[in-house]
Amino acid sequence: MKLKTLLMGAIATTALVPAAFAAGHEGERGRDGQVNIIYWQAPSILNPYLSGGTKDIESASLVIEPLGRYDENGALVPYLAAEIPTVENGGVSEDLTSITWKLKEGLVWSDGTPVTSADVKFTADYCMHPEGGCAQGAKFDGVTNVEAIDDLTIKVTFSQPQPNPYGPFMGGQSPIIQAAQFADCLGAKAPECTEANFNPIGTGPFVVTDFRPNDVIQMEANPNFREEGKPAFASLTFKGGGDATAAGRAVMETGEFDYAWNMQLAPDVLAKMAEGGKGTPIAAFGTLVERIEMNLTNPSPDLPPETRATVAEPHPILSDERVRRALSMAIDRELLVEVGYGQAGRPTCNLVPAPALYASDNTECLTQDLDGARALLDEAGWTDSDGDGVRDKDGMKLSLLYQTSTNAVRQDFQALIKDWWSQIGVETELRNLDASVFFGGDPGSPDTFQKFYADVEMYANNFDGTDPQAYLSAYRCGNEPKPSSQWQGENINRFCDPEYDALLDELARTGELDKRGEIAKKLNDMLTKDSMTIVPLVDRGRVSAASNTLGGVILNTWDSELWNVADWYRIKE
Known part of the structure; x- marks a missing residue:
């Protein structure tokens, strides 16, 4: 080895x-x-x-x-x-x-x-x-x-x-x-x-x-x-x-x-x-991916901070994988690249787009499918019962707060995605926050990406070096930002799956490079392709x-x- x-x-x-x-x-x-x-x-x-x-x-x-x-x-x-x-x-x-x-x-x-x-x-x-x-x-x-x-x-x-x-x-x-x-x-x-x-x-x-x-x-x-x-x-x-x-x-x-x-x-x-x-x-x-994170916890201001920080109170809408998948299917990533990045961007379905050893061959998200998205929401029980164009279920509107930092390209993305989501019956409220505040990490601010007081949020980050082990480990159970950690932590969407953690442990034990690549691809797919907890959009140069x-x-x-x-x-x- x-x-x-x-x-x-x-x-x-x-x-x-x-x-x-x-x-x-x-x-x-x-x-x-x-x-x-x-x-x-x-x-x-x-x-x-x-x-x-x-x-x-x-x-x-x-x-x-x-x-x-x-x-x-x-x-x-x-x-x-x-x-x-x-x-x-x-x-x-x-x-x-x-x-x-x-x-x-x-x-x-x-x-x-x-x-x-x-x-x-x-x-x-x-x-x-x-x-x-x-x-x-x-x-x-x-x-x-x-x-x-x-x-x-x-x-x-x-x-x-x-x-x-x-x-x-x-x-x-x-x-x-x-x-x-x-x-x-x-x-x-x-x-x-x-x-x-x-x-x-x-x-x-x-x-x-x-x-x-x-x-x-x-x-x-x-x-x-x-x-x-x-x-x-x-x-x-x-x-x-x-x-x-x-x-x-x-x-x-x-x-x-x-x-x-x-x-x-x-x-x-x-x-x-x-x-x-x-x-x-x-x-x-390199490895910089613009993506949407799906909040798996209930961000309601009526709940105490501790509850909003963990999956003890699951998200009332996004806990259903079918809803998350429908939201991803509605997005035209090719158009996002054309509008926002040109040759400095590539559409992607991966959280880890490089190096090639660790990049999954998952490409199914690259084709926009509005009809398929509508069918999934129908299957999940979300229908437009009152004809106002917004789906509802058990008295709740399919309405989401979508936040990101203030940036011309990101606001263009928000506008496009809001339109695509409206075409499948999803109401979207847009919020953009000053980047210095959004990414600042101030434990007293309600507007940081770590607190995630919204339903979905969009940003990009990457990892040092060429090995994604530490980056993928961010989504380990217990690594979520919370009051007891001064709202620091890397598991932004509060994803928690014991099988994922077990694979992380296997990656840490594996020395043969090709096998490390296989495991990393599985971890990437668990977060993206399989669960749509993370919805990658653009591999950004x-x-x-x-x-x-x-x-x-x-x-x-x-x-x-x-x-x-x-x-x-x-x-x-």
């Missing part, structure tokens, strides 16, 4: 990077002055363990780093670690029950204090605390012990063989936090540590000088960064808010910003912006925009998009 077979570094991605980006650079740290980044979803916290939102994870990646990352091809590369542990180099035990990491020598935090194995162990204790509600808990699935062997050595032990032991401390979703700074922030106290959560001490190329949640972050070069001459920029502004259109214009038309994330815009809009001559769109496919004067940018779909910001520099005229 060779672990190296899991390191699939040959996964291909396509990055549309201007040739000028390949130019070399060298010199003093901070030599190129200021760089400006805009994310139209504004960060609300700089602690990935308290937020599953991409904008929070990626902004934090400028400051705090993991032991290793995934490069643009999905290969594992060391960052704070001296090397990636494998069976061959002795870092992974022959029986696959432990992995031992070695820190690079001489690492220091931005405050000048040494980075030690105690910080790594603390990070695990922080996320694994039973009262902490860690948003990245699936990364530590199966971990029984994390031990600091010496100042530079950390041993992670698993409850059973782990063919893919790179969950903890790998990728932007699982960085190392400083034990001294977060010492009093364990468990239920975690959200209360505002200073640490907003201004983490890190090892990355930049340090925070001012953080205004849901607005702007000011940073400057980390004077203690381990690589000489990096970063090239002395200061960085990370602007949040607005919309994708304004962000794209700020890079490609006005040149006000150097980098804009997530250009979720229609193809013709992007092409027009690029004519501005200041910047260029860059794109790559990640599209961003970079200034024509910004060098070193390599778009990465397998990790934080800002993974190599230390290598960015200004192209001289």
